[in-house]
Amino acid sequence: MTDIAAIEAAAKRLKGVARRTPLLSSPFLDEIAGRRVFVKAECLQHTGSFKFRGAWSAVSALAPEVRARGVLAYSSGNHAQGVAMAAARHGVASVIIMPKDAPALKIANTRALGGEVVLYDRAGENREDIGQRIAKERGLTLIRPYDEPMVIAGQGTCGLEIAEQAAEEGIGQADVLVCCGGGGLTSGIALALEARAPGLRVRPAEPAGFDDTARSLAAGAPQRNPRMEGSLCDAIVTPEPGKITFPILQRLAGPGLVVSDAQALHAMALAWQRLKIVLEPGGAVALAAALFLPDQVQGDTVICIASGGNVDVEVFNRALALLDG
C-alpha cells in the first residue's frame, strides 16, 4: 500500500540521484490557454522521462540478495530505460520485454543502458505473461510499470516537488494535468498532493481512442481500451487502468481529459518553441489539454506534467511542421 510515508521514503532513496525537474512557463502559453500554465518538465529527468523515479525507487527498495539476481520489466520504452539505468547503476542485470513497434530510439537506448531486450508482438501476445515466465525461469524480480507500490511511491516524488514548487509560486488552487497510461504517475502525484498540497487536484490526460482512465472514472468501474495499437502516444497506451492505481484515482482524481494526436503534436511544437524542451506525443497530452481544452479546466492556474521526451526524428518533424513561419 502506497501512502505519503512510502513516498517520503522513496524521496530519501532518490535524493542526489533523480533530478528535481524545473517548473517552466511562458507568457505565450498563458495567452493560448487563457490562464497561467506551469509545466513540470519530467522530460529532463534521467533517461528522458519520469519513469526513472519509479524504477530507482523499486530497485533500491529490494533486499540486496534479491536485487543481485537481477530485475525484469515489460514496457513500451520509458519504463524500460528507467529500469535498465537503475539496475546498471546498482550493478545488477536487467531483462526488458518491449513491443516490436516501440520507437527505434527507445529500443536502442534500453540496450545501450545495459538492458537485455526481448521483443514481443503488442497485438498478439500478452507482455505480462511473457514477463512472468522469464522472471520465473531466471530468478529475476519483476518490476511492474505501474501496479507496484514502490513504483507508485517513486512517481509520487514528482508530486512532492510539485507541492513545493507550487508553494514557491504562490499557487494554492489548481488542476494538475497528468499524462496517464496505467496510472502510476497520476496516482503517485495524487497521493503526494493529497498530503502536501490539498488545493491541487490531479486530472488524468489521455489520447482519444485510448482514454480508458477517463471512461473508467466516468463509469465508476474499470473500462478497457478497444485496441492497443494505432496511437502516436505509444508511451501511455495500456489495456486498462491499474488494479492498484485506479482505486486511488477514483478517490482523488477529477474527470479525465482527452486530446487528439494532432493536439498532442501541436503541444510538442509549442513546448519546443516556448519552453525549449523536447516532448514525445504521450508526454505532451497534459500540456495539450491545458492549451486546447480550456473550458474543461478550472481555476486561473493550471499545472501540467510533461512526462517524457523520447521521440523519433520523424514524429518530431511532424510536430514542428505545424508551426507558422
Next chain:
Amino acid sequence: MTDIAAIEAAAKRLKGVARRTPLLSSPFLDEIAGRRVFVKAECLQHTGSFKFRGAWSAVSALAPEVRARGVLAYSSGNHAQGVAMAAARHGVASVIIMPKDAPALKIANTRALGGEVVLYDRAGENREDIGQRIAKERGLTLIRPYDEPMVIAGQGTCGLEIAEQAAEEGIGQADVLVCCGGGGLTSGIALALEARAPGLRVRPAEPAGFDDTARSLAAGAPQRNPRMEGSLCDAIVTPEPGKITFPILQRLAGPGLVVSDAQALHAMALAWQRLKIVLEPGGAVALAAALFLPDQVQGDTVICIASGGNVDVEVFNRALALLDG
C-alpha cells in the same frame, strides 16, 4: 566595476524571478566526449536564454525615476527579449534595436514581449551609434548587452549556481566552457567562479571565423572579427571583445575553443536527443567543443553552458537531419 559583491547583490534582485536552471547530463554524451559532461541549461531561462539574468539585473538596479522613462537595447535577439521582458515586468517601456537578418522568431517574440523594435542593417550601420542617438532623443536608458557592469553581474549569477551545483555533484576541478560573444556571460561566470569555485576554469567557446575572443586571448590584445555576417551562430557574433569584459577574461579565462557551424548543429541534435533541450547554434558551441574537441579540454569532467534556444524551425531541421535513423 563588477565583483563578487555585485554578483551576490544581483542574485538577491533575481531571486524568485530568474530560474535556477538545471545541470543536465547523459551517459551517451559522456561516451562521445570521453569524460563526464555536465550541461547548464540556460535555454530554460525566461525568454529562452541567459540574457534575462543580465537584463533583469540592469533594469532592477536603475533608480525608479530613471527606470520610469524607459530603457533601450541593441541586440541580435536574446538580449532584446531579456530587456523587453524585464522592462515589461517592471511596467516600463523598451525600445530594441535589432539587425534586419535576426531570426524571425526573435523579432516577433521581442515585439510580443512588449518591446518597440527598430531594425538596422548589420553590414552597413553601427548599432551602438543608432542606439545612443535614440536613447538621447527619448530620454531612455541604454542597457548595453555586455559592456555594462550590472549586466555582467546578472550573468554572473549563473556562475554562482554552477559553483553550487558543481559542489553538489562533487566536482572540484573542471573546465567550464561558455558560449562567448561580447563576453558578458563568460566574464560574469569567471568572476563568480573565482570567488566561489576556484578549481573551475572558464574557457570561451566561439564559432570558426568569429573567434575574436580566442584570438584576442592568444595575442594578448583585442582582435576584431573580419566580418559580422555569415555565421549560423548569430547570437554570439560581435565585432570584438568588450572593453570591460576582455580584461576580466585575460585575467581569469583559459584558452578559447573554436568549433564549426556543422559541429554546433551536431551538438544541437545531440542535446535534443540526449538531454531533451532545444538549443540554437550559438547556444550549442560550448557543448560542441566539449563533445568534438576532447583533446583541447582538461580533466575528467567538463561543464558547458547551453546559453540559448531561440532558433527557427528551418535551422533546427538541419540539425535533426544529422542524426542517424
